[in-house]
Amino acid sequence: MADVYLIGAGPGDPGLLTIKAKEILETADILVYDYLANDEFLQYARPDAEIIYVGKKGGDHTLPQDKINEMLVQRAAEGKTIARLKGGDPYVFGRGGEEAEELMAAGLTFEVVPGITAGVAAPAYAGIPVTHRDHTTSVCFITGHEDPTKEKSGHNWDVYAKSESTLVFYMGVKNLPMIADNLMQGGRDPKTPVALVRWGTRCTQESMVSTLENVAEDAKARGFKAPSIIVVGSVCSLHDKLNWFEQRPLLGKGVVVTRAREQASGFADILREQGACVMQFPTISINPMPDDAEIRDAISGMDAYDWVVFTSVNGVKRFWTVLEDMGLDTRAFGGRKVAAIGPATAKELENRGIRPDFVPEKYVAEHVVSGLLERGVASGTRILIPRAKVAREVLPEELRKAGAEVRILPVYETGLNEQGPESLQDKLNAGDVDYVTFTSSSTVDNFFQLLPPEELKKHLPKVKLACIGPVTAKTLEGYGFTPDIQPEDYTIPALADALASA
Structure with a gap:
């Protein structure tokens, strides 16, 4: 080590x-x-x-x-x-x-x-291969900012100018006029394509292509600053053709994710794939129950139930933590039917060896109830629902109306995340936020405990509000806001797609 x-x-x-x-x-x-x-x-x-x-x-x-x-x-x-x-x-x-x-x-x-060095990555993300058989067989990496204490420059501008290599300058934006002049004075064609890539590979990436004779003026007009990579050579002509990264629909858009930190990574990854600048502002904390005796009791008595209905990924994770701590595995479900509300919950179960018997097409309690009734749930059916301590009561209430015997099993509890709103307020004030996303009623309630509604209203309509479904939207409306975006399918991928097409 x-x-x-x-x-x-x-x-x-x-x-x-x-x-x-x-x-x-x-x-x-x-x-x-x-x-x-x-x-x-x-x-x-x-x-x-x-x-x-x-x-x-x-x-x-x-x-x-x-x-x-x-x-x-x-x-x-x-x-x-x-x-x-x-x-x-x-x-x-x-x-x-x-x-x-x-x-x-x-x-x-x-x-x-x-x-991975920026001299390769930034051009690649801007559609510029630093070597290409039709353009050049070599590349030269050069500092655009030499050590000011050196007695003699390490640059040989005549060699750079006469070379057919792609020239990649690091840290050279301040010296761009000098770089361009030295290359032209050394004999490099003034019409040689030159590209600048700022914040390469990040959600704030921007790029431009000019010519050696015009690049200093064009970069100044467009406000290009450090950190930027400068690429000189005919490979820059491929920028418009191969520039894949800057085509992403959410590139440069600031998206606030309010999910609990334990849940946010998947949603954040999807948004980043679309080019978004993701700001995680978790409003919810996911906490285990202070005492798991009730969970152990329910697991020990699994034979008493006909169905086990999981309503969230967190419910699956917490249930399994106790299950495994008891030295048990999927065999504990022998003979029980299992339902999952939503594809993410279903996938979490499948990862643990349980293929759900039922996943509703619409991921709200009302559709779960109708689907379960179609699958034989009736008077006397015994159902276990591992879930958050505080949650909507529609599902158990409707199942009880149908005659089912329902046991709610709290396996975790949610709380207000202690993160302060200062960082979010700074982003809002700077104009860096384009969307705020809500994936549950709890994220809405907790968000406005951390940030007063009046603060958010100051930034409308520039900031758009997105809700995963009608229940969350109704909660948001209770605070005086109308969601701008709501997908037809109440899933995280669908919410990301709705943002991308907004």
Whole structure:
């Protein structure tokens, strides 16, 4: 095991972090990260890990490089395992080599975990292959921001200009006029295509293509700033043809997800696939029951029931936690029929070896009742419903009206998440929020406990409100809001699709 891991975080897309990097982040005592390392990676850190931000943003450093080196050596010498997270690759214009030298000089061990460098990834996400058989067989990576203390420049502009290689400049936006002039003075054709990709691979990515003679003026007119990659070469002509990432329907749209953190990842992943900038603002906390004696009693007496009806993924998870803790498995369901409200709940059951006997076409209690009645539920049918402690009573009430004997089994309880609304208010005030999504009545109620309705109304109609179904929409209307978006199918994928087509 090394004292310090110099980890490449990649260019920003969370999916481009390597598996090895994630594993190290999950075990390290200290996580040190840069401005360009996506802060979403912090979720992988241990709950008790120390998180240290060191900045390094285009000349505005929270901590200068020499101080970073000193801090790494000092903390590692204390016996702490450090994950040093750097944007892109630690050895490609990342000053990782300098940090490694300092660690070696102090007698400390280190390991390098390479990352995907922005010079390859950002152009690829903008439809620009840095090499292509019809255009060029080589690529040159160049810093656009040299060490100002060097006595002599390391650039040979005549070589760059006469080369047929694709030229990729890092950290060069401020020096773009100088870069373009030097290349043209060295003999590079002024009509050579040039592309700029800002925030490559992130939901805020934007790109443009110009020519060497016009790029400085065009970039200024369009407000292109750091961090941007500059690509020079005929491969840039493929941008419009191959630019796949910027075609995503929600690219750059800020979407607030109010689901509980335990539930949010799947929805957030779907939204990110559509290009959205996801802000997780969990309004609900999912908590186990303080005493599981009642759950154990119900599991021990499973033979007394004809049907077990699961109404949520959380219900399945909590029920199974106790089931397995009792040393039991799916055989405990022998002879029982099982229903699942919604495809996600059904999938959670299937992952545990239970194929539901019934999944309704519409994922609301009223349709569940009619479907169960069609499948033989009648007077005297015994039904167990593992669910949240507080939930809608329509399902058990309607089943009882049909003569069924229903036992509600609380397997978890929901609470108000303690996260404050300040971060959301900042995003709203900055105009970074386009949609707020609600996936249950509880998310609506808790949202407005954290953020007063009057605060949200200030940002309408720019901010659109999306509800998963009519029950949630009715709760939202109780606070004086009309949902702008509601899918026909009351599922998470359908809600994401409705946002994408709005």
